[in-house]
Amino acid sequence: FLGTNSLLAACCVCFSVGSQCREEGGDFDLASIYVSDAQYNRNIYFDTSPQAVRLYLRYNHWLPQVLLYVFILVDLSLALFEEPAVFALPTWATMLVELLCLIVFTIRLIHYAKVIPRDKFWKDPKNICIIVILGLTMVDMIIYGALKASNCRAVRWSRVLRPLLLVNVTEGRQLRRAFRSIRNALPQIFYVFLLFMFSLLIFSLMALKLGLKTIDGAPYFTNYLEIVFDLYVLVTTANSPDVMMPAYNASTGFAIFFILYILINTYIFMSVFLAVVYNNYKKYLKEEVRQLVRAKRHKMVRAFAVLQEQREEGGEPVVSQANWNQLVRLVQPDLSNAHRELLWSVSDDTNQGKVAFVQLADLLNIEVITLKSRPHPLQGVCPAFYLSAPSRLLCQLVQHRAFVIVYDLIILVNAVFIGLDEENPLISNSEWVFLALYLLEILLKLYVFEPRAFFSRHSFWNWFDTIIVVAALIATIINSAMKSSGDYTSRQILDIVFILRVLRLIRVVDSIKRFRTIINTLIRIGPAILTFGQLIIVVYYIFAMVGMEIFKGKVKFYEADSSDPAKAYCGNPSLKGTPFAQLNYCKNNFNDVVSSFVLLVELTVVNQEKLEDNLVNAMETIDSDQGTGQSANSKPGLMFKIASKRYRTVDALLQRMFEADLDPEDFAETDDPAAPTSGNFSNPAFSSA
Amino acid sequence: FLGTNSLLAACCVCFSVGSQCREEGGDFDLASIYVSDAQYNRNIYFDTSPQAVRLYLRYNHWLPQVLLYVFILVDLSLALFEEPAVFALPTWATMLVELLCLIVFTIRLIHYAKVIPRDKFWKDPKNICIIVILGLTMVDMIIYGALKASNCRAVRWSRVLRPLLLVNVTEGRQLRRAFRSIRNALPQIFYVFLLFMFSLLIFSLMALKLGLKTIDGAPYFTNYLEIVFDLYVLVTTANSPDVMMPAYNASTGFAIFFILYILINTYIFMSVFLAVVYNNYKKYLKEEVRQLVRAKRHKMVRAFAVLQEQREEGGEPVVSQANWNQLVRLVQPDLSNAHRELLWSVSDDTNQGKVAFVQLADLLNIEVITLKSRPHPLQGVCPAFYLSAPSRLLCQLVQHRAFVIVYDLIILVNAVFIGLDEENPLISNSEWVFLALYLLEILLKLYVFEPRAFFSRHSFWNWFDTIIVVAALIATIINSAMKSSGDYTSRQILDIVFILRVLRLIRVVDSIKRFRTIINTLIRIGPAILTFGQLIIVVYYIFAMVGMEIFKGKVKFYEADSSDPAKAYCGNPSLKGTPFAQLNYCKNNFNDVVSSFVLLVELTVVNQEKLEDNLVNAMETIDSDQGTGQSANSKPGLMFKIASKRYRTVDALLQRMFEADLDPEDFAETDDPAAPTSGNFSNPAFSSA
CATH class of the missing domain: 1.20.120.350 (Voltage-gated potassium channels. Chain C)
Structure with missing residues (x-):
């Protein structure tokens, strides 16, 4: 740690003296890493030694990232082939594949450990989490192999941990943020839930004491716990109006009780619930975005500090166009020359000062469509x-x-x-x-x-x-x-x-223009929806794994041509005569991972709440959306079009959403090294003197 | 119309000369009407002649307003006693009561006609609507009476119009605003609905062509219209997973179709729907509130113009404390002296200029709790x-x-x-x-x-x-x-x-502090919820009336001790063996107004959308809520407490909600008579020279 600090101090001295002692390539590498980290909101505290910087560049290359996701996908899809399998494979085959996955994850983790300082590595819960997952999986595989070899009953309990890899890899930023926002919003939601439970218990007690009767005078709603359960289900409207009919048939007055209950619990409480979830989730997401914006600013200031030159005595430090060009070429090699010139021309000067320079990360995130008005080849x-x-x-x-x-x-x-x-x-x-x-x-x-x-x-x-x-x-x-x-x-x-x-x-x-607008809005918020998709997959996978270990084989599905008498009760005597068997629900079981997922989807189909947050915000701009495709002619025969409010990354979309809500000071650059840095991003700030 | 204009002109001359030619009582009446109209956001273009002003004061008295609502309630509750009745009364009795109601409504309308200029009266659709309702009801009563007298079958079709009175009386401002916001949001919602229908039709066509089969190989989902209906119901999740099970049992692949359908239509489309409803409703409500704030400002400027005095040559016109006191005493007679002094002290001057004066309407709307620290009587x-x-x-x-x-x-x-x-x-x-x-x-x-x-x-x-x-x-x-x-x-x-x-x-x-906060929030938005309650009553009442005329007696309910064989099929042979009869749903009928309302509530219990708008906004302040009870000592032994963000009127609550969103210019006073006045409030602006 001391080594890093002295190195940073040396660098600072270096910059303040001028550009004599620069190691050119290394500087550009460092600056481009800062810009690229700012662009994609990576908050990694990497070592700034040239070796570590080169390693870090390789760590951020798209190929290892894609490979990592492929192996995570392979690891997750192993559930298809393991007992209870959809397509059975021998145990040694799946174990071998899993071992390969574990090796890949370990290599990636070692690569990461080489990039960031040792003490930072061990302080990061993400890394500890991955190490624990890898360790436990190895232990489980050995135990499972040994037990299988000795023909004992064995449980692959470590499979539950697999989806957690998705959350803990460095690229799972979005997912971690979504989880964090949900976790932070939980206490508020919990209080509303408590109040709802209280209301449910009070209503149940009232129902018990009212002595509801059916039309035949038979007592009805006599067991307290049964009432609580029935009224709880009524909130989801699943048993409405059946639960009310016997009492309503006996006396119209009893209907008042149920209508009051539905009014208070289904309408008011569920609305309060939604409002609290929406507001708290939005509040914490806004806080996250605020921190992201601040961290981005810090990184850009640091990149500027690396490349700045003092043109005239006492003047502001600037970055020359040549250096700027080289930097952008490093950060985004696929950018066309014209596009790069457009970005430079935004600052409208022969050199870029700090204020213009720090915009670069945001500018790179704006998707610019280059329209070349070429003649038709037939012409x-x-x-x-x-x-x-x-x-x-x-x-x-x-x-x-x-x-x-x-x-x-x-x-x-x-x-x-x-x-x-x-x-x-x-x-x-x-x-x-x-x-x-x-x-x-x-x-x-x-x-x-x-x-x-x-x-x-x-x-x-x-x-x-x-x-x-x-x-x-x-x-x-x-x-x-x-x-x-x-x-x-x-x-x-x-x-x-x-x-x-x-x-x-x-x-x-x-x-139809209106339809196109709606579809375009949906496409635009697609990435944000995908984050929730991942989140749901993580939750489903864990539940599916646990469900399969507990319930596999409990409910059996028989093909149409089967003449087994057990077919009538799904192979489970305790289901004899139940509606479950009568309604042919036998295939709703946990016998393999596909059935488990279908069953979990069926169970989910009651209420939705999360998606709306992004939708509401996206829809707010739906009307003002059609006129924003701005054109700027810079060369004859070449036109640029700024893709209307379309952003390359989810972060950029989020930043745009909360732009009106964020304080201007979040966007202002703070050079003061003593300025409070965000919790996520605690790298020491460079002094840019 | 000319008469009014010349009168106004005379008034203006009057004010600019000074206070010589004032008719004191009349002026204070006029000013207090302007302030009270601003306070309660009444947008009534009343005649400014002293007679009309006195009549208008009487029109706004609480007694006739309460009486009006009582008679509307009596009129609405006549449905309980009319055929098909819950408590049967002879036709002549209900007819007599209804006639009395009609007379009361007519008197109120004539009173209103005397308050506002004749041409304005006939241009207002509200008045035309009431006249048409009264006329049609009279015609219907005469026809019904004649037909009944000659023992013919007669339909009281004008009952459908009764709830419209609630919307069209001058006091139904909130309700009209809610209806207007919904109507304005409809076109946007309609496009999403069309897109949803398109998606539904495409999925149905796909289901038809996929040739879904049950496990026995029997064809399934063969009729296009049936598929459309089944998939439409699936969006409400009412028939999930039953509609999917036969195909899922036949092949796991078919489950993908249903899961994709639920994902797109239930989750994404319903969320888009909610987002569009929420945003558009909010947008139009904001626009309404903006107009209200502008109109309020205009009215206060006019009240100021009536009472202003020119103290020194070239100085700003002001209102003296004596005049101000008399005005407030007229506007709100129940205000304690201490409270009035507190309001005056806010402006912190011996006279009030226009800027301070126009705040009065908002100040009066803030609920101030006077805490007197009296000793205990036992002491x-x-x-x-x-x-x-x-x-x-x-x-x-x-x-x-x-x-x-x-x-x-x-x-x-x-x-x-x-x-x-x-x-x-x-x-x-x-x-x-x-x-x-x-x-x-x-x-x-x-x-x-x-x-x-x-x-x-x-x-x-x-x-x-x-x-x-x-x-x-x-x-x-x-x-x-x-x-x-x-x-x-x-x-x-x-x-x-x-x-x-x-x-x-x-x-x-x-x-429990958290619980109290949630409950207090609910109490605070109570008035806004009540507006929606009225709106729902209007809709339910119309549907109940139509339903009763069409379906009365179609489904019969038999008591437990009845031995009629028709009991098994609710007295309707076409219901024989249907689930409706088997589940004892016979009491869900349109045989009287109470049954109709219960049935309509049952039909409503699927989804809720409207309530959340107010809730979301109210919840946004839920956390910052506890510390705002401000105290201000003005006299020993007397304390004021501003009820934390509690407002006397729904309008004030709405204004508070949108405060951040409204332009500052909406709050700025515009003296310019050529300034664009809002559509609702088109009184000519006074020149305050």
Whole structure:
């Protein structure tokens, strides 16, 4: 630790003297790491020695990150092949694969340990967590192997720990933040829950004492715990109005009790619950974003300190355009020269001062679509033909609004045909007509628009159309070929053909502006939804693993052709005559990981709360959304378009969401080394004298 | 119209000359009307002639307003006595009462017509609406009476119009605003609904084409419309997982289809729906509040213009304290002198300029609790005893935290005793002990605290305690007396005793700070919830009336002792063997207004959306809520406490909610007569030269 400090001090001296003693490459590496960390909000306290910096660059390379996720995925999907398996594999095979995964995780962890100072490594609970998981998994594998070898009953209990890797790897920032926000909001939610429970108990006591009767005068609601359970279920409205009917039939007055209960507990309490969850989650998320913004600022100031030059005596330190260019090229090698020039021109000066420089991380996060207004390749090949009057008329026709309307009508007709009976040869042959029409549309558009622009990275609907139509064409041809070669038709291929045929209809959405806005909003918040997807997978996986160990084989599913008498009660005598067996719920079991996940989804389908936070915020801008695609001409034949409020990272989206709420001081740069740094980011601040 | 204008012009001349030609009483009446209109956000364009002003003062008196609501209530509750009746009354009786109601409404409307200029009256859709409702009701009553007299079948169709009176009377401002916000938000919601329907149709088409099969290979999901309906119900999760089980049993792959459907339609679309409803409703409500604030400012400027005096040449016009006092005394006669002095002292000057004056309406809306630190009456009667050492010790004991804890424990023990079997004499006698303990607590508190402070208007929990305990005491005594006088025990009285006994337990909530905060928040947004309550009543009433005319007698309910064979199918052969009859749902019918309302509540119990808007905003301040009870000493022995963020009117609550969002210019006063006035409030602006 002392070594690091003295090194930093040396660096500072270095910078203040000037640029004589710089080790050029190392400096740029360091600065680019700071910028890239700021851009992606990585809060890693890395060692600043040149070796560690080079290691850290390699650590952040996309390849090891992708590999890590692939191995985590492999590790998680082992549940498909382990006992109780969907596709059974021998134990040694799965164990071997798991061992490989463990080795990969260990290598990645060692790499990380080499990047950051030793004491920081051991103080980070993430690393301790991973080490414990790896250790426990090894111990479990050895015990399991030994027990299996001696034919004893063994439990692979360490499988529960697997999804925790997703949370604890350095890349699981988003997921950790979501978990942290939920954990922080829990105490507030807990109080509302307590109050709700209190209300439930009071109502149950009242129901017990009211002596509710059925219409036959039989007592009803006599056991306190049963009442509590019934009224608890009533909050989810699952047993409404059945739970109320006997009492209501006996006396209309009893209905008042139930209506009052539903009003207070289902409506008011559940709303309070939602409001508290929403507000607290938002509050803590805002706090997290505030810390992120501050940490980003600090990193950019540090990057500036590395590259700054003192141009004139007493003047502000600046970064020259040459150095700036080299830095950006290092941080984002795939950036086009034009795009880089655009970013530089934003600061509008021959050198960049600190204020302009610290914006760089945010600027790099803005997705800029480069539109090159290139001529159509046909124009180059055969200008006389392409620019002739009929060709121009065709171009005008295709670009006309009527063209869109005609194709919308074709899609509607197609929808009707799909709904009709396909046994009719007229209808089944009409499919070829529609396919031809759709192909013609794509070819016409390719004739009119420049192909590279048509298939640019952000033309979602063009890609969607082309892929769906081409896939449908291929599937339909294969299907027809199989049909004509014999009477055998593959069910799978037919299903694919049908699905593709129906998916084509979704295209209509794109031609209605309002619909497009809604879909675009959903696409924009996609990454944030994916974080919650991961979170749910982590929770489901843990529950599935525990459920499988406890309940596997308790409920059996018999195929249709089975004549086993146990089929009527799912192979479990205690289910004889229960609604579970009568309603054919036997397949809702924990016998393998797929069944477990389906069952957990079924159990979840009651209420949703989390998604709305992002949606509400995203929707707030839904209306003001259409006019923000700004254009800036910088070179003839080249246009930039700022993708309207679309951001490359979830963090950037979050920052944008809370921009109005954050204090201006969070955005202000604090050079003071004594300034309070955020809890997440406790690197020592450079003095930029 | 010309007449009004010239009058206004005359007034303006009057004010600019000075205070010579003022008709004192009339001026104060006018100014107090402006202030009171600003305070309660009444946007009525009244005539400013002295006669009209006096009439308008009478129009705004609380008595006719309460009477109006009483007669609306009587009119609405006529449904209980009309065919199909809960308590049957002869037709002539209900007709007579309704006629009386109509006369009252007509008188109120004529009063209103005399207050505002004739052309304004006929341009206001509210008035036209009331006239049409009254006219149609008269026509319907005549037709109905004639048809009944000639023994023909007659329908009282005008009953549907009754709840519309609630919306269209001048006092129904809140309700109209809620309806307007919903109506304005509808187009946005409609687009999301269309997209949802599109998604539903696409999924249904896919389900049809996938050829789902049950485990026996039987086709399943074969009719398109049935699929659409089943999948629509699946969005409400009412038929989950039953609708999926047959296909899931046949093949695990089919589960993917259903899970994808639930993910997209139940989770994503319903969240988008909620987000759009929330945002649009909030947006339009904010716009309404912005207009209210502007209109309020205009009215206060006008009131200032009426009372202003030019003290020195070239100086700002001011209002003297004497005039100000007279005005406030007119606007709010029940305000204590001390409170009025406090309001004046806020401006901290001997005269009030315009900037300070326009705050008056908002200041009057802040609920100020006057705490008088009076000595205990016993201290006055017998100071030697009350101030003796044992008496002081007792006071300290009662005020100690342990006292609260001891009584919380007593309540817990009581809860356990209530849950136990009451046949045991030990337990039934324990009730007397608990009652004595609770009475002792109240008496002790009355001994320690000044009784008037203890029973002040804002001590909700003290009132609650005392009423519950005294009522329980009375009911228990009556119950025991009846028990000992014979073996007859009234079920009703016993029920009341039990309910009171259980309600006593709620007291625990008050001693836990977090719970108290949540409950206080709910109480604070109570008025806003009541507006939605009215809105729901309006909608329910209309549906109940229509439902009763269409469905009355279609489903019959038979008492338990009935031996009619029709009982098994609710008296409707087409219900034979349906789940409706099997589940004993016969009482869910439209045979009278009470059954109709219960049925409509049952149908509503699926999802809630509206309440959250107010809750989310109210909850945002839940944490910062406890420290805002500000005290300001102005006189010895007299203390003011500003009730923490509690407001007298819903409008004030709304204004507070959106304060951060509204532009400062909405709060700024605009004297310019050419300034754009809001759509609701189009009175000509006074020139205050």
